[in-house]
Amino acid sequence: MIQLRIDDTPVQAEPGETILEAARRAGIRIPTLCFLESLSPRGACRLCLVEIRNWNGRLVPSCATPAQEGLDVVAHSEKLAALRRTILELLFAERNHICAFCVSSGHCELQDLATELGMDHVTFPYRFPALPLDASHPKFGLDHNRCVLCGRCVRACAEVEGAFTWGFSGRGVETLVEPDLGGPWAQSPTCTGCGKCVQACPVGALFEKGKATSEQVKRPEILAEVTERRPRA
């Protein structure tokens, strides 16, 4: 076992485990958004940043950093809280994340994080980009206005369903999650219509048609349930 410290608490980790996994087992909550159990870590959102005291205070994403012998990890401090709030504010400012008219309001990880991290307003100017909505699929919809580019749909589709339908197009702030080489989604030759991407989506970017806001409850844990039942090599 690897011995490390998280928030001055001695914690043990199995070889290969990340700092986030070790923290969770020790009951230390670190906020996450792009991380989803059973999918490969991506380190895309940076909300799970922790500070490593004995690496000169370096900031690393805990979801993608292996636990190592003797690490002295700070998971909660005023500085980290301020950094996480800033990251959230940037996410909110980037696209049109307006809770009052979102299908996922009340069941949204971004909305919950804002509450958890005490974000009462966004200090950055909102970009208000004009973004499309793909409602071509008979069962599901894709609203780019709500997307945080966490890539959970991309990884769920590739790693659990094996269809590789979703991918990123464009660069930087112009990046879009798109099926195959571009939509519409209904014409995708690779999509199996399984809906794993929708369950994996933490926000209202991917949603089920015909469901009201109060019914739009996602089950991201379904991906871990599916993979755990599979026979192992």
Add this chain to the structure above:
Amino acid sequence: MPKVRLATVWFSGCSGCHMSFLDLDERLIELAGKAELVYSPIVDIKEYPDDVDVLLVEGAVGNTEHLHLLREMREKTKLVVAFGDCAVTGNVPSLRNPIPREEVLRAVYGEGEVPGLEEGAVPKLLPQALPLHAVVRVDRFVPGCPPSADRIWKFLQGLLAGRRPELVGADLRFG
């Protein structure tokens, strides 16, 4: 102890936050013992008075009248509160923000005379509906669409008692 001089105003919003304020019900009587309402859509006072202690602003800044009034209010007010999601984020009125101003107005009014396109009897529409803090310094933020009466009461009680922050946890929820 002198009463707190309280004001409220309604910009680009649906009046839902004011309705929620009125949902304070019998707590309004307690509030009336501590605060005097010196300007509001629900009282008949035309001019914004001097020396206001607390101003609750519902709605986004959507036109030039809101812009000028808000700046004047800021100067005459100790504590400006962004009251509800429209004032805090732009919210529903900001749905039009990705669309050019003239296109929005033409879609609504058609060809010919369009109110709000230029300064006139109707104030000119701003290119985008903005949250308050994009225009003036804002002292407190009360999210919610609308904030519930319980949340408003919690906020006002905290404010009158001088506690900070007035709202934490689930009471900071947007939407």
